[in-house]
Amino acid sequence: MTINLPLQAPSAAGLIWQTVRNENAKSPEEREAVLADPGFGNHFTDHMVDVCWSEKGGWHRPRVTPYGPIQLDPAAAVLHYAQEIFEGMKAYRHADGSIWTFRPEQNAARMQRSAKRLALPELPSDIFIESLKKLIAVDGDWVPSAPETSLYLRPFMFAKEAFLGVRPAKKVAFYVIASPAGAYFHGGVQPVSIWLSTNYARAGKGGTGAAKTGGNYASSLLPQAEAAEHGCQQVLFLDEGKYLEELGGMNVVLVYKDGTLVTPESDSILEGITRDSVLQLAKDRGHTVESRKVTIDEWREGAASGDIVGAFACGTAAVVTPIGRLLAEDFEIVHEGDAAAELALSLREELTGIQYGRVEDRHGWLLRLDA
Ligand code: PLP
Ligand code: COI
Numbered sequence: 001m002t003i004n005l006p007l008q009a010p011s012a013a014g015l016i017w018q019t020v021r022n023e024n025a026k027s028p029e030e031r032e033a034v035l036a037d038p039g040f041g042n043h044f045t046d047h048m049v050d051v052c053w054s055e056k057g058g059w060h061r062p063r064v065t066p067y068g069p070i071q072l073d074p075a076a077a078v079l080h081y082a083q084e085i086f087e088g089m090k091a092y093r094h095a096d097g098s099i100w101t102f103r104p105e106q107n108a109a110r111m112q113r114s115a116k117r118l119a120l121p122e123l124p125s126d127i128f129i130e131s132l133k134k135l136i137a138v139d140g141d142w143v144p145s146a147p148e149t150s151l152y153l154r155p156f157m158f159a160k161e162a163f164l165g166v167r168p169a170k171k172v173a174f175y176v177i178a179s180p181a182g183a184y185f186h187g188g189v190q191p192v193s194i195w196l197s198t199n200y201a202r203a204g205k206g207g208t209g210a211a212k213t214g215g216n217y218a219s220s221l222l223p224q225a226e227a228a229e230h231g232c233q234q235v236l237f238l239d240e241g242k243y244l245e246e247l248g249g250m251n252v253v254l255v256y257k258d259g260t261l262v263t264p265e266s267d268s269i270l271e272g273i274t275r276d277s278v279l280q281l282a283k284d285r286g287h288t289v290e291s292r293k294v295t296i297d298e299w300r301e302g303a304a305s306g307d308i309v310g311a312f313a314c315g316t317a318a319v320v321t322p323i324g325r326l327l328a329e330d331f332e333i334v335h336e337g338d339a340a341a342e343l344a345l346s347l348r349e350e351l352t353g354i355q356y357g358r359v360e361d362r363h364g365w366l367l368r369l370d371a
Contacts, residue, residue, distance in 0.1 A: 012130040015051075015062045019138060022046040022066035028141070035144040038180035040317065041152070045139040049131040049155075049176035053121045059174075062127070064134050067177065073162035077169040083159035084214045085114040088316045089273075090150040090181065091136060091369055093143045094357035099136055099370040101153070102355050104129050106273045111155065114211040119168035120157055128155065129367070131176050136369040144180050148352065152181040152317070184317040185233055189348065191324025191341060192313065194236050194247065195227030196296065198329055202237035202245060202268075209245070209268030216270075220248040230327055234313065239266055242295045250315035251275040252323070254299060255340035257309050260288040274314040278347050280363065299326070303333045310340020312347075320348035 025046035026034070034043045044067050051062040078084050087107045092100050108125035115122045132153060136143070143151040155176045159169030185192055200223040203209025208216060220235065227235040227248075234247040244264040246252055251272040254262045261282050263275060279289045302308030311323040322341040326333040335341075353359030354366070 012124070012126040015059065015127065015130075017062045017064065017130075017134055019064040019134070020066065021138070024066070031141060035142070035146070035149070035180055038144060038149060038182045040181050040184045041179055043180055045135075045142040045151070045178045045180075047135060047138045048178075049135050049174075051123075051127065051131065051174040053123075053172040053174065055170040059121075059123065059127060062131070062134075064138055070173075070175070072160060075162035075164055077159035077161050077163060080164065081159070081166060082213070082215045082218070083118055083120060083169055084156065085111060085118050085120060085158075086154060086156035086212055086214065087111050088212075089132075089153045089155075090316060090355070091132075091143050091153060091178070092150050092355045092357070093145045096357075097145075098357075098368060099140055099143050099151075100355070100357065100366045100368050101132060102367075103273050103277065103365045104132060104367050106276075107155070110212065110271065110273070111157070114213060115157065117208055117211040118213055120159070121172055123157065123174055131155065131174070133369050135176050135178060139178055140370050142178060142180055146182075149180065149182050150355075152179045153177075154179065181317070184319075185321060189319075189321055189345060191322040191335075192234060193232040193325040193327060194234050194313075194323050195223075195230050195232035196326055196328035197223040197226065197235045197237055198241070199223070199226075200237070201239070202248075203239075205268060207268060209266075210270060212270055217248070224248050232325075232327055236326065238296060239268060242297065244294050244296060244299065245269050246272075247313055247315075250313040250318050250321075253279070253312050253314060254294065254302070254308055255310045255312070255343055256302070257307050257339075258288075259286075259343075260290060262290045262292065262294055264294050265291045266293070272315055274316055274319065274351070277363075277365065278314050278320055278351055281347055281350050296328075300331065300333060303335065309337050310335040310344070312340070312344035319352060320344050 108128035112122040161169035161171040223235045237245040246269040322344040
């Protein structure tokens with residue numbers, strides 16, 4: 001009798017995980033030295049998650065292995081056609097030592113939307129969440145405990161089939177790596193300067209702007225370098241040369257004099273989980289929140305008339321960071337008043353309060369990873 005094993009696991013429950021411990025894991029002293037000053041994206045933990053997908057076998061062979069190089073065939077489709085997606089989220093240590101993450105089902109759902117756009121297989125949410133727990137089970141000691149530090153989690157998926165024809169790959173890999181993180185911007189939560197990119201666009205109608213895919217970031221590097229040349233930390237992209245979209249790696253929110261918060265509505269930006277959460281907290285406080293098309297002229301004119309008192313950037317890496325200045329080729333907007341920066345910082349304080357377990361999680365946003 002032949003027994004057909006169900007390789008196409010429909011959920012985490014059907015998968016048997018294997019863990020291979022890293023024999024060369026960092027010593028506690030080496031790890032503590034890294035955690036004392038992690039920076040952002042510079043150091044990685046001792047292990048990683050690795051799950052395979054194939055057209056025939058579905059999701060299979062989930063494992064936790066020592067962190068290290070990935071062997072790829074030089075013809076692997078990702079190296080040629082950039083069929084790749086990723087996510088960004090954080091693990092937070094609470095005062096009692098427990099480890100939590102924030103709205104992971106939102107990251108799982110967004111990764112499924114990105115997968116659809118990039119013709120990659122959709123990873124079931126419970127496998128996505130289980131992979132985070134499995135990694136924390138071996139690398140939990142890497143979650144730092146100093147204020148405002150966290151373990152940045154980077155799930156990613158790519159086409160590994162060796163094939164040069166242009167079509168969706170039939171073999172795909174899903175990985176999770178983790179990197180201890182401090183502030184994304186040097187200088188912590190000081191207001192940042194933003195460069196307005198008018199020569200380059202990040203995304204277009206019908207493109208991949210709403211997906212979290214490497215190509216969007218590759219195309220932002222040149223304008224980001226232009227921003228740096230002008231002394232700015234991030235670049236702001238426009239749609240059709242006039243509508244605000246987002247920054248290279250963050251969403252943007254404008255603050256009006258009456259306390260209204262306005263954020264661009266567009267189907268070519270990444271729907272940020274931080275933005276959604278911060279705007280919910282603002283609504284809870286009674287602020288009016290609008291998601292609508294907003295032009296760069298509205299920002300210029302509003303800043304000049306005093307109707308717009310500031311702006312802030314938000315994202316997993318940046319949390320909530322006030323924007324002090326927008327610099328363009330032929331004009332500049334400077335926000336010097338305290339009101340908008342104070343609002344941004346108090347929303348940041350409330351959001352991080354929830355994430356670190358200091359403030360009641362009244363929306364049920366946290367998920368424990370180490371239990
Ligand atoms: N927009 C872009 C282009 C990003 O890279 C990010 C960061 O992930 C965001 C917005 C904010 O998304 P989130 O708040 O989910 O991190
Ligand atoms: C994140 O905030 O998770 C991102 O992916 C943005 C990047 C600037 C690190």
